[in-house]
């Protein structure tokens with residue numbers, strides 16, 4: 001496919017997404033219909049689509065319309081590429097610009113539009129991040145780096161780097177966590193590499209790994225991953241200490257791949273049904289990696305940025321409070337409760353901690369940390385609370 005034909009494919013896929021289709025489904029649908037497209041074409045089209053979704057507001061302003069054409073036109077203008085070199089109807093590319101599209105683009109009307117944050121969220125976003133608000137929003141406009149976690153049950157950093165390099169995946173250690181690697185070259189080879197398939201490494205953001213390093217894990221502890229999802233943090237915990245480890249999720253289906261992933265990683269994780277939680281408890285540590293806005297990982301899932309509403313954010317906060325209250329009851333006296341989100345918003349982070357501490361007795365804050373997107377990881381928050389041995 002020519003570069004212009006890839007652009008036209010992205011325009012059509014974006015139009016489907018703007019009409020309500022899910023990004024992955026729209027991309028898969030196009031791939032199925034486009035047998036002529038090679039792997040490089042598919043990767044390039046995917047990059048166009050995800051980049052447009054990350055910069056949806058600012059590119060629509062630059063392109064004069066919130067349509068596939070408008071977004072891709074805005075992308076070219078931001079990259080200082082003359083649109084006529086692509087929008088010329090040659091080689092299955094987009095048709096020529098009409099008169100309106102050819103007009104000088106308008107400047108962003110607000111700060112939020114310029115940095116691609118929904119208008120309703122900007123006051124809260126900027127209050128949460130203070131002087132870092134624009135840098136964070138700007139970082140969220142760009143593609144996320146690819147990070148791997150070295151599985152200490154199977155390997156160490158040096159061995160993993162060497163094994164990956166032998167398969168064309170070039171990595172370097174990432175400062176955020178002892179186990180974290182940043183992929184410099186060959187990211188598309190990871191999933192088929194022997195190093196990945198044999199469990200030497202897992203795909204996991206460096207801050208997600210750093211969160212697990214911040215947990216007070218020791219050999220012999222009984223640990224519950226209360227919001228386990230696909231089990232990324234369960235597996236990272238299993239590699240840090242010899243634990244009696246259990247995973248739970250309100251949507252058990254999300255944990256369906258966990259037994260296979262655990263087997264590949266050489267980890268032992270018991271998957272629990274909600275009704276058996278207290279039967280296996282109390283636990284020395286309960287990790288609540290709570291459902292949240294995902295604002296710290298909008299580089300990876302840019303659709304979430306535009307789908308989130310004020311009402312949904314309030315609902316999420318209520319769920320977070322309920323999770324904290326329920327999970328707290330499962331912690332043994334002297335044990336720990338860890339509250340984690342991949343959000344950068346105070347309403348989901350510090351304010352949840354303050355709210356919990358104000359209405360609960362017998363807890364003390366052992367640590368509170370956050371990781372910032374502009375420092376090269378996803379945005380994460382982690383508070384670890386200790387249950388005092390005697391309520392006071």
Ligand SMILES: C[S@@+](CC[C@H](N)C(=O)[O-])C[C@H]1O[C@@H](n2cnc3c(N)ncnc32)[C@H](O)[C@@H]1O
Nearest residue numbers: 227228229230231232233249250251289290291
């Ligand atoms: C941020 S994701 C977890 C990601 C996972 N820990 C990982 O590292 O891959 C949050 C999870 O919380 C689950 N969840 C939502 N509401 C819940 C609740 N009330 N109790 C327990 N889990 C819940 C969701 O199904 C989702 O899988």
